[in-house]
Amino acid sequence: MNIELWEEEYDEFYKGEINLDILEKIQEELNLPLPESYINLMNKRNGFYLMKKYFPTTIPNSWANNSVHIDYLYGIGENPGILDSNELRKEWGIRSKKLLILSVNAPMFICLDYRNTRKKEPSVTFIDVEQSQEIKLANSFQEFINGLVDNIEEGYIDADEPLSQQQIQDYYTMIDDVMANGKPKQIDRVFTKILSTNVELIRYMVEKMRQHENTRVHYYLLLFLWCCAEGDNAGTLSDDYLLEVLTELASSKNKEVKAIASGNLSKLYKRLNSVG
Numbered sequence: 628m629n630i631e632l633w634e635e636e637y638d639e640f641y642k643g644e645i646n647l648d649i650l651e652k653i654q655e656e657l658n659l660p661l662p663e664s665y666i667n668l669m670n671k672r673n674g675f676y677l678m679k680k681y682f683p684t685t686i687p688n689s690w691a692n693n694s695v696h697i698d699y700l701y702g703i704g705e706n707p708g709i710l711d712s713n714e715l716r717k718e719w720g721i722r723s724k725k726l727l728i729l730s731v732n733a734p735m736f737i738c739l740d741y742r743n744t745r746k747k748e749p750s751v752t753f754i755d756v757e758q759s760q761e762i763k764l765a766n767s768f769q770e771f772i773n774g775l776v777d778n779i780e781e782g783y784i785d786a787d788e789p790l791s792q793q794q795i796q797d798y799y800t801m802i803d804d805v806m807a808n809g810k811p812k813q814i815d816r817v818f819t820k821i822l823s824t825n826v827e828l829i830r831y832m833v834e835k836m837r838q839h840e841n842t843r844v845h846y847y848l849l850l851f852l853w854c855c856a857e858g859d860n861a862g863t864l865s866d867d868y869l870l871e872v873l874t875e876l877a878s879s880k881n882k883e884v885k886a887i888a889s890g891n892l893s894k895l896y897k898r899l900n901s902v903g
Contacts, residue, residue: 632775633675640674642704650703653710657727659741662748664769666703674702679775686762686797687820688755689735694779695753695764697730697737719756726752734758739768758817759808760801790825798828806835811843818847826863833864837872842881849876849887856894869895 645666654660676699683694690696701709712728715721719734725741729751740752740763751771753762765771790798798821805817814836821832836848852873855864864872873895876888 632678632772633672634678638676638699640676640699640702640707642673642702642708645669645673645703649705649710653703656713657725657741659725659749661703661727662739662768664767664772665739668700668768668772669703672702674704674708675700677775679777681776681779682753682764682771682774683776683779684753684762684764685793687794687801688753688760688762689758689816691779692820692823695735695737695762696732697775698732699730701729721754721756726754737764757809757813758801759804795825795828798824799831802828802832802835806832806839811841811847814839814844815847818851822851829863833872837875842879842884845876845879845881845884846887849884849891853887853891853894856891856898858898866895866899 650661650666677697680697681694682697685693687693688695701707701711703709705711709727709729712726713724715728715731715736716724716726719736721736723742726736727739727741727749728736729739730737734756736754736756738752738754739749741749744750748767750763751765751768753764754760765774801817802821805814809817818832818836821828833848833851836844839845851860852864852869854860855869856873870892873888873892876884877892879885879888
């Protein structure tokens with residue numbers, strides 16, 4: 628195993644040499660053994676900040692379009708350590724007891740995932756509680772460690788490099804998930820990410836936000852439509868569609884939404900009249 632993962636000096640995540648009593652306790656609580664590769668690594672350094680902090684993925688998430696970030700790995704112990712998993716699951720509403728938390732950047736978690744296997748070796752899963760998103764990163768802990776890299780540049784969308792069909796499908800899934808389960812602020816975070824993709828995805832999410840029952844979602848949508856009304860996003864939305872959406876939102880029962888939509892309409896009419 629490549630152990631060039633940590634700095635020479637110990638840090639606050641180091642739990643000392645593995646305590647066999649704690650190791651047995653954890654495995655009894657799980658009713659599943661810890662991966663041998665994890666135990667072997669912890670025998671070398673029992674908890675540490677990572678030097679290699681990135682794991683590539685093709686699935687867009689709250690961290691980036693093409694990777695997740697892992698700052699450290701919990702050691703076999705507690706405060707902090709993997710024995711904190713029960714408390715963290717309760718705090719963040721993670722129901723399954725078969726998820727053992729290895730690293731936390733709340734609301735994002737890296738977990739050993741025992742849910743879908745009867746084998747000794749669990750997979751490694753990324754979970755974003757706020758986005759209701761899960762990404763399988765690796766089939767095993769060893770595969771996860773081998774896949775860590777020092778750095779990775781975010782894959783921004785280039786007009787000359789269109790999205791693959793898989794990327795497009797992943798984005799549609801992300802939109803549908805957050806629209807069905809997300810809070811308004813979570814929806815806005817995903818919308819910000821979608822704005823760097825393509826016109827079809829943007830139009831799809833705009834319509835989803837338009838139809839959403841929460842007026843706070845309408846508020847976030849109107850911040851984007853303001854730019855469209857001024858002509859800063861020419862071609863993204865047709866003026867006819869923009870007029871339809873703004874007219875609808877201008878009749879909202881929410882005073883703030885109504886006021887902003889009406890202001891957007893005024894800007895749109897002013898621009899259209901100046902062109903005409």
